[in-house]
Amino acid sequence: MFLLGHSCWSYIFSKLTGREVKVNLPAYMALLAGVLPDFDIYFKPLIQHHTYTHSLIILLPICAVLTIRFKGLGLAFSAGILSHLAGDSIVGTIPPLYPLSDFQLGISLGLPGPVDTALEVGALGLVLVLAYLNGDYKLVTEPHRESVYLVIPMVSIVTLTLLFAGDNYVSLAALAFSRKALTLITIGHAALIGTLGLGVFQGVRAIIAHRKQTRPASSSPTAECTTARVYSTE
Template sequence: MFLLGHSCWSYLFSRLTGRQVKVNLPAYMALLAGVFPDFDIYFKPLIQHHTYTHSLIILLPICAVLVIRFKGLGLAISAGILSHLVADSIVGTIPPLYPLSDFQLGISLGLPSPADTTFEVGALGIVLVLAYLNGDYKLVTESRRESLYLLIPMVSIVTLTLLFAGDNNVSLAAFAFSRKALTLITLGHAVLIGILGLGVFQGVRAIVDKRKQPGHASSPPSSGPPPPGSLC
């Protein structure tokens, strides 16, 4: 699955899990958790893509540590991380026992495929609805300092996409619109990045406005006569 689907399904799994355990996982962490297993792209060729970070032998202990250390917050993050493996096993396969075994597990609906496009674009639509219902949409529509954290998933999605394309000698412009299914996914990525970019703008705006406040709040000195009893 592409990063559009991974980030969106992660948001859904993480936020809904957080609701069940009564923790408010920030939107940027909910989006980022599902992208984490693809961070192996940053370390290529030291780590081959779709190996260690897509193995249950590796990820389950990491998730266990997160839950033990951060309780409900760790559980919500873990749900997002593991959603990556669920998604990949639906459209392709994962190596759940790597490095002990190269055994592949999955139903391989195809990537790209109509099924994958439905899962990815559909997830984006559900995310937009959920973000409206839980108030996360305000990170994009209002000037808030915490909106700046949306820069983290935005940069991750963009850089991982560029690195993956470069490592595999893929022309993104040609690949993105080579099939109808890919065109829809490409547009979905553009929408998501645009939304995150708008959120980052709101975060920067909030910081700039905050720095301007002291100057605007101070009142000019009075030019009238000093009050009785004051020193001249």
């Protein structure tokens, strides 16, 4: 599955799990959790793609620790991480027992393929509905400082997609226009990235407005403001 589907299914599973246990996982985290297993692409020669980070015997203990440490938030985040393995095992296979065994689990419906396309584009549609219902859409339509964190899933999705394409010697134009299924997925990626980009823009807007607002009042250097915290993460 491509990162469009992974981030969208992660958002759906994290948010629905969070709702069950009455926590509100921030949107950027819900979108990021399901992208994390593919971070192995960043460590390409060091870690083989689709091995350690797609193994149940490695991810389940990590999810257990997250849930014990962060309770409901950890559980919701874990649901997003594990949705990645579910997605990959539908369109391909995953090695659930790696590194103990190379045994592959999955129903391999094909990537790219019509089922994958339906799952990826369908997930994006569901995310839009869910974000409308839970109010997350306001991160994109109004200036909110926390929207700036959407830059994290956005940059991850863009860089991993580029690295993945480069890694497989696929020219991006060929990837985008070779097959109908892929074209739909390309449009879906562009729509998601565009939406996240708009959110980041709203976040930056809110931070600038907040700074302007607080500047005249805060002549003392001790004035606490979350803006500083936001900036320090850059």
